[in-house]
Amino acid sequence: xxxxxxxxxxxxxxxxxxxxxxxxxxxxxxxxxxxxxxxxxxxxxxxxxxxxxxxxxxxxxxxxxxxxxxxxxxxxxxxxxxxxxxxxxxxxxxxxxxxxxxxxxxxxxxxxxxxxxxxxxxxxxxxxxxxxxxxxxxxxxxxxxxxxxxxxxxxxxxxxxxxxxxxxxxxxxxxxxxxxxxxxxxxxxxxxxxxxxxxxxxxxxxxxxxxxxxxxxxxxxxxxxxxxxxxxxxxxxxxxxxxxxxxxxxxxxxxxxxxxxxxxxxxxxxxxxxxxxxxxxxxxxxxxxxxxxxxxxxxxxxxxxxxxxxxxxxxxxxxxxxxxxxxxxxxxxxxxxxxxxxxxxxxxxxxxxxxxxxxxxxxxxxxxxxxxxxxxxxxxxxxxxxxxxxxxxxxxxxxxxxxxxxxxxxxxxxxxxxxxxxxxxxxxxxxxxxxx
Amino acid sequence: xxxxxxxxxxxxxxxxxxxxxxxxxxxxxxxxxxxxxxxxxxxxxxxxxxxxxxxxxxxxxxxxxxxxxxxxxxxxxxxxxxxxxxxxxxxxxxxxxxxxxxxxxxxxxxxxxxxxxxxxxxxxxxxxxxxxxxxxxxxxxxxxxxxxxxxxxxxxxxxxxxxxxxxxxxxxxxxxxxxxxxxxxxxxxxxxxxxxxxxxxxxxxxxxxxxxxxxxxxxxxxxxxxxxxxxxxxxxxxxxxxxxxxxxxxxxxxxxxxxxxxxxxxxxxxxxxxxxxxxxxxxxxxxxxxxxxxxxxxxxxxxxxxxxxxxxxxxxxxxxxxxxxxxxxxxxxxxxxxxxxxxxxxxxxxxxxxxxxxxxxxxxxxxxxxxxxxxxxxxxxxxxxxxxxxxxxxxxxxxxxxxxxxxxxxxxxxxxxxxxxxxxxxxxxxxxxxxxxxxxxxxxxxxxxxxxxxxxxxxxxx
Numbered sequence: 028x029x030x031x032x033x034x035x036x037x038x039x040x041x042x043x044x045x046x047x048x049x050x051x052x053x054x055x056x057x058x059x060x061x062x063x064x065x066x067x068x069x070x071x072x073x074x075x076x077x078x079x080x081x082x083x084x085x086x087x088x089x090x091x092x093x094x095x096x097x098x099x100x101x102x103x104x105x106x107x108x109x110x111x112x113x114x115x116x117x118x119x120x121x122x123x124x125x126x127x128x129x130x131x132x133x134x135x136x137x138x139x140x141x142x143x144x145x146x147x148x149x150x151x152x153x154x155x156x157x158x159x160x161x162x163x164x165x166x167x168x169x170x171x172x173x174x175x176x177x178x179x180x181x182x183x184x185x186x187x188x189x190x191x192x193x194x195x196x197x198x199x200x201x202x203x204x205x206x207x208x209x210x211x212x213x214x215x216x217x218x219x220x221x222x223x224x225x226x227x228x229x230x231x232x233x234x235x236x237x238x239x240x241x242x243x244x245x246x247x248x249x250x251x252x253x254x255x256x257x258x259x260x261x262x263x264x265x266x267x268x269x270x271x272x273x274x275x276x277x278x279x280x281x282x283x284x285x286x287x288x289x290x291x292x293x294x295x296x297x298x299x300x301x302x303x304x305x306x307x308x309x310x311x312x313x314x315x316x317x318x319x320x321x322x323x324x325x326x327x328x329x330x331x332x333x334x335x336x337x338x339x340x341x342x343x344x345x346x347x348x349x350x351x352x353x354x355x356x357x358x359x360x361x362x363x364x365x366x367x368x369x370x371x372x373x374x375x376x377x378x379x380x381x382x383x384x385x386x387x388x389x390x391x392x393x394x395x396x397x398x399x400x401x402x403x404x405x406x407x408x409x410x411x412x413x414x415x416x417x418x419x420x421x422x423x424x425x426x427x428x429x430x431x432x433x434x435x436x437x438x439x440x441x442x443x444x445x446x447x448x449x450x451x452x453x454x455x456x457x458x459x460x461x462x463x
Numbered sequence: 464x465x466x467x468x469x470x471x472x473x474x475x476x477x478x479x480x481x482x483x484x485x486x487x488x489x490x491x492x493x494x495x496x497x498x499x500x501x502x503x504x505x506x507x508x509x510x511x512x513x514x515x516x517x518x519x520x521x522x523x524x525x526x527x528x529x530x531x532x533x534x535x536x537x538x539x540x541x542x543x544x545x546x547x548x549x550x551x552x553x554x555x556x557x558x559x560x561x562x563x564x565x566x567x568x569x570x571x572x573x574x575x576x577x578x579x580x581x582x583x584x585x586x587x588x589x590x591x592x593x594x595x596x597x598x599x600x601x602x603x604x605x606x607x608x609x610x611x612x613x614x615x616x617x618x619x620x621x622x623x624x625x626x627x628x629x630x631x632x633x634x635x636x637x638x639x640x641x642x643x644x645x646x647x648x649x650x651x652x653x654x655x656x657x658x659x660x661x662x663x664x665x666x667x668x669x670x671x672x673x674x675x676x677x678x679x680x681x682x683x684x685x686x687x688x689x690x691x692x693x694x695x696x697x698x699x700x701x702x703x704x705x706x707x708x709x710x711x712x713x714x715x716x717x718x719x720x721x722x723x724x725x726x727x728x729x730x731x732x733x734x735x736x737x738x739x740x741x742x743x744x745x746x747x748x749x750x751x752x753x754x755x756x757x758x759x760x761x762x763x764x765x766x767x768x769x770x771x772x773x774x775x776x777x778x779x780x781x782x783x784x785x786x787x788x789x790x791x792x793x794x795x796x797x798x799x800x801x802x803x804x805x806x807x808x809x810x811x812x813x814x815x816x817x818x819x820x821x822x823x824x825x826x827x828x829x830x831x832x833x834x835x836x837x838x839x840x841x842x843x844x845x846x847x848x849x850x851x852x853x854x855x856x857x858x859x860x861x862x863x864x865x866x867x868x869x870x871x872x873x874x875x876x877x878x879x880x881x882x883x884x885x886x887x888x889x890x891x892x893x894x895x896x897x898x899x900x901x902x903x904x905x906x907x908x909x910x911x912x913x914x915x916x917x918x919x920x921x922x923x924x925x
Contacts (some may be wrong), residue, residue: 059817066819070721073714074734077793080786081741087756088748266638273631274638285911286641292840292910293903294847296874297648300899303881304651326644333641359627387745390849393878416747416850423751423854431755438748445743 088442092435098224098237099179099187101150101213103129105158109170117162117169122155126177133218134209145206149213151178153238178226179219181236181429183210187221190428201428227436231402232418236429239422241437243404247317247397247412248386250405254321255385259328260378264367266329267336267374272362291330298327299394307395315396315411323391328381335377339370344463372459379452383445389416415441469524469598473605477517480609484512487616495618503623511622514629516609520601527597532563535589542585544578562586652903655896662890663691668897670694674860674871676880676891691894693901695860699870703781703852704845706866710785711841715792716834722793723800724822735794742790750854753783758855770867775857778866784851788841795837799830799917802924832923836916843909847902849874873898 105125112120130146131137137146154177161175162168182201185191191200193207202210213219231243266287274280302323306312312319343366351361392398397413398421405412413421419441422434488508492501501508536559543558558579565583616622660668671692718738722731758779765772772778803826811821827834857869858879880895 059820063817063819066822067721067725070717070725073717074721074738077714077718077738077741077786077789078734080789081737083756084744084748084752084786087752091755262637262640265634266640269631269634269638273634283638283641285914286645288914289907289910290641290644292843292906292914293648294843294849294874294906296847296849296877297652297899297903297906300877300881300896301644301648301651304655304896305647309651326640329640329644333638357623357627359630383743387743387747389745389747390853390874390878393849393853393882396882398882416745419747419751420850420854423747423754434751438751441745441748445745449743 088435088438090435092432092437092439094188094190095227095432095436096224097188097221098226099184099219099221100176101179101183102174102176102218102220103150103154104132104172105129105175106132106172107158107162107169112169117166118159120159120162122158123152125158126150126154134212137209142205145203146209148180149183149206149209151180151237152235153178153233176220176222178237181427184237185429186210187214187219188432190432227433231404232400232413232421233402234400236425236427236433239430239433241415241418241440243401244413244415244418244437245440247320247405248414248416250317250408250412251320251324251392251414252382252386254318254408255324255328256378256382258321258325259332259381262325263329263332263378263381264336264374266333267340268362268367270333271337271340272366273358287330287333290326291334294390295327295388296390296394298323299391301326302391302395313409313411315399315401316409317405317412317414318408319395320392320397320412320414321408323395324385324388327388327391328385331381331384332374332378335380336370336374339373339377340366342373342463343369369461372455376452376456379448379455383448383452386448387416387441387445389414389420392417393420415444469601473517473520473524473601476520476602476605476609477513480516480605480613481509481513483509483609483613484616485509487512487613488622491617500618502619502621503626507622507626508616508620510626511620512609512612512616514626515612516605519608520605523597523601523604531590531593535586535593538589539582539585543582566590648903652896652900655893656900659890659893659897662893667691668693672862674876676876676894691890693898695862696871696873696876696898697901698862698864699777699856699860700846700872700874702777702864702866702870703784703856703872704842706778706781707784707788707845708838708842710782711788711792711845712838714785715789715841716796718789719793719796719800720822720827723797724818724826735797738790738793741786742794744787746787746848746850747854749783749787750850750852753779753851753855757783765867772867773857773869775855775869776867777856777870780852780855781866783855784845784848787848787851788845791841791844792837795840795917796830796834799833799837799920800826802833802921803829804924830920832916833920836913836920839909839913839916843906843913846909847874847906849878853878873902877902 103126106128107125108128111124127143127147130150131143134146137143157177158175161173179187182191183206186193186200186202186207187210191202193200193202197204210219226238227240229242230238230240233239270280270283274283302319306319306322307314312322347365347369348361351365352358356364392414397417399411399413400421401411401413403410415437419434419437422430422437485505485508488501488503488505489498492498492505498505539562561579562583565580566586668691671690672694673690673692674695675690718734722735726734758774758776761776761779761782762772762774807825807829808821811825812818816824852872852875856872856875858871858875859869860871860876861868863870877895877898880891880898
């Protein structure tokens with residue numbers, strides 16, 4: 028191709044000093060060169076368009092998601108009133124009442140019931156849980172007065188981060204004018220600040236955006252992918268070895284090949300239907316679990332791993348096989364001692380790419396019921412769970428504005444995982460690649 | 464509690480059988496003139512002993528895992544009160560479900576029926592004692608079979624051949640998984656689809672013009688008779704796929720040609736991986752992007768020229784799907800362009816053609832079958848794509864070719880019909896499988912044609 032390029036360049040250089048044979052010829056040549064230039068430019072334009080789509084995509088996701096990593100907290104003077112701890116069980120004390128009490132003392136001028144209700148809305152319903160945790164950790168705090176930072180409500184959070192404009196008409200925003208005044212006062216007193224959002228990384232799903240986190244979904248994805256890897260890698264390698272090294276050329280192996288090539292292109296939602304009909308309805312495996320999710324993803328990833336594995340086995344030169352056979356190895360020994368170790372980096376690369384695809388896939392998991400609203404962090408393969416992409420789908424569907432930034436933040440996390448996996452694959456390939 | 468550690472014990476016994484077998488082989492060889500007189504390596508004898516020890520145990524274990532609920536259920540059936548046995552099959556199934564739930568420790572549904580509780584207790588005690596018996600059987604089998612092989616180890620035993628034969632059977636089974644997956648897909652979709660077509664005739668499904676899968680729960684309910692005419696869905700799917708291809712084919716093809724025919728190697732080395740990032744982004748991300756950014760943008764754009772654009776327009780979903788498919792088209796066609804022999808280009812350039820003319824008249828025609836195959840694969844991808852359309856396209860099945868309106872697709876309908884809890888007999892749920900059958904069949908045809916075309920083309924220049 029370089030040669031051909033030079034040819035054109037030379038032709039272009041020679042063109043200038045030469046006198047045209049005729050006017051007609053000259054015009055024709057100019058037209059042809061114009062077409063050439065136009066074509067090159069449209070090629071560049073196509074690449075630029077594709078890459079700018081990529082840029083816009085990343086910009087819009089990062090732009091709407093980076094704010095989710097910080098969260099607004101409100102400082103309250105909480106009085107752990109002895110009277111509220113009369114019950115033996117300190118976890119059952121009326122923590123919301125303590126929060127309300129401290130809010131009332133911060134804003135003594137608020138008296139009316141309706142106003143009080145909107146005052147309480149400033150603080151997240153999860154604030155009571157952080158008080159509960161404090162007391163559980165240190166019961167001696169009962170009866171004392173403490174300064175406590177508790178998470179603010181998602182609307183306050185949106186306002187502080189500037190995603191809700193105070194300049195909008197009151198009817199258009201969820202924070203009303205009186206709440207706005209209180210928030211301003213809190214801000215002036217230094218009782219409002221944004222901190223790194225640890226909740227987002229440590230908790231499960233929640234109906235309250237400020238309490239929702241991705242840890243449950245990450246663990247669900249982890250368990251599913253663990254099953255997928257443990258099943259699909261050995262089976263995929265074994266199948267690749269058989270098809271590439273042992274299989275005779277006959278009807279059955281042809282059928283297997285056609286099947287594998289086709290399965291690699293079957294829409295992933297079909298695998299979900301398979302999982303629903305066979306794993307759940309027929310075998311009676313528990314719905315919504317990483318176990319079933321992992322099995323479905325295994326079937327989906329298997330063709331990818333087999334195809335990559337075969338390509339990697341093919342790249343091992345025949346001389347190695349002949350040498351091994353020549354010194355008396357059996358065919359199985361030749362494969363396990365010589366060919367497989369050489370092909371292993373390529374197979375692992377294929378496996379990682381397959382796993383990355385499995386991590387990002389959502390549709391089959393919707394079919395097997397991993398879309399439920401699950402607050403608890405899954406602790407094993409048979410606990411109900413969601414997965415990271417499904418969590419993104421669920422949050423994208425939520426009406427609250429604060430979930431938009433959570434969705435984008437979860438996408439950023441997912442993309443970081445994917446980039447790491449693909450980078451690992453590239454490094455593996457670069458490091459162990461052998462040029463024969 | 465041997466039962467719960469059974470798998471671990473099996474593996475441990477297997478490992479010790481391996482070492483015993485190896486040691487035995489070495490000992491046997493010492494009596495008859497050293498290691499060379501052995502037929503196989505000592506480790507082969509070890510592996511054979513270990514396999515002989517572990518395989519029967521695992522088979523019994525797996526069979527018991529499958530058969531346990533059936534056997535135990537039939538055993539406790541005899542002790543249930545007579546009036547329960549008289550219940551209809553469905554209700555009896557509910558009772559059994561209750562018992563199973565109690566056994567699993569979920570007492571939520573156990574409303575305290577004493578007969579059910581007694582049965583559950585009996586089930587648990589049976590389970591424990593049966594577990595003991597089975598573990599004893601497994602352990603005895605392991606010892607007997609390992610001992611048999613151990614005693615038969617001598618220099619003539621063809622251990623390597625047997626072990627390698629077993630491994631070969633295992634890897635053949637692994638490659639057959641692909642066939643079983645396909646059979647599983649066909650069976651699971653086909654059976655439910657046949658049940659659907661028993662309720663709704665096939666021609667109504669294929670040719671009907673209205674789709675409203677909400678069926679009446681009560682017979683006298685108004686307004687939800689349930690219509691299962693799939694034409695609007697097929698039209699919607701086609702429309703979105705067409706828009707996607709209209710975006711992906713020109714951009715993908717032009718960038719492939721530029722990258723393979725014009726680009727400087729350095730430019731190519733950076734641009735190509737960047738383009739492939741587009742293929743690696745999960746579709747749920749594209750769906751979010753379409754719903755959050757593209758759809759409102761298109762709607763606002765339409766408003767500014769006084770066009771009424773739906774907020775879930777086919778255009779937004781199709782456009783974003785097209786972006787997703789660009790790298791498929793471009794990388795497949797680039798492979799194909801690469802395979803065109805350099806001699807064809809050289810010949811054309813030597814005759815005085817410009818590079819554009821070479822590409823247009825020589826390279827692309829030569830690569831056309833491969834490019835078409837790649838595009839067919841991309842079309843199959845577009846039809847089967849789920850998340851983008853679920854998040855960005857609508858639910859209402861409009862029979863229209865206007866890209867500014869809301870349409871729905873096959874995959875969207877499958878997801879909406881199956882997500883959530885439904886009974887498994889209603890035509891509404893079964894319709895999802897009928898749609899799944901259509902989707903599978905259609906993409907299967909596209910894939911097979913495309914793969915054939917690409918392979919034929921490759922052979923042409925090899």
